[in-house]
Amino acid sequence: MTSVWKSLYQYSRQDVDLLSALVRQRIGLHYPDEKEDLLLERVFPLMAEHGLDALRDYYYFLKYDPQSEEEWERLAHVLTVNETYFWREFRQIRAVAAEIVPQFQRAAPGKQVRIWHAACASGEEAYTMAIALLERARFLYGEIDILGTDIDRQALAQAEAGVYGERSFRSIPTEILERYFISENGLRQTYRITDVVRRRVRFRRHNLLDDEQIRTLGLFDVIFCRNVWIYFSEDVARKVAESLYGALRPGGYLCVGASESLLRYPQWFEPVEQSGAFMYRKIPAAVQPR
DSSP: OOHHHHHHSBOOHHHHHHHHHHHHHHHOOOOOGGGHHHHHHHHHHHHHHTTOOBHHHHHHHHHHOTTTHHHHHHHHHHHSOOOOOTTTTHHHHHHIIIIIHHHHHHHSTTOOEEEEETTOTTSHHHHHHHHHHHHTTGGGGSOEEEEEEESOHHHHHHHHHTEEEGGGGSSSOHHHHHHHEEEETTEEEEEEEOHHHHTTEEEEEOOTTOHHHHHHHOOEEEEEOOSOGGGSOHHHHHHHHHHHHHHEEEEEEEEOOTTOOOTTOTTTEEEEEETTEEEEEEOOGGGOOO
């Protein structure tokens, strides 16, 4: 944090702690003391737009003002890290398309297989799942529902538009890019996903901390919730893990990021390996360890 920022705005240690706790309670993001500067650098420009120079006033606005809902959406956008791209950590997606979805389709012919990409940001992961299933013609064997959710409306707007810049394609095979994307306005750096993929995925805004919202989504066979756990405090992570456990059908799978672990929740999930991909399977309630 530069001295310029500190000279422009009024705040105390207590003010930072209050705002951090409110952010954690509302959208689940954890900012410990060592990340104070990161939080403030993203908050101060929003304060300036409202003509506020005291952090406590911004805290009161977020907490008590009935018109603050729109501001929470803007705050969520600047605080969330929407770093994602096509074919990211593809091994899990390949295992779901090649093994897990066929297993569910064979076990219950005619039953819809449901896949949820939680915290999907701008949608690349969910579309990657759809492409992987299309490549294996799995949609011919039964109905598959792919849902992508995120708290950031701007990221979801991009997901629904299906238009991406070159950074989103840094890992995608060339033949997949050529088959499922069209250059936008003749620009090689910008591509629009084809309708054959886009119509396979639906998006909606969702807060992972809202239990009621999760219940309205129904039950899923596979849930992807990747590369977000590192931003959660332990109490928030436990709450999210329990909610996702409840959102899985019996025998369902939960996929997290390569650097993330849910081994601390053996009462809900057991680690399994599918085609070299590490993931977690829901433990039936009757056999949960005491």
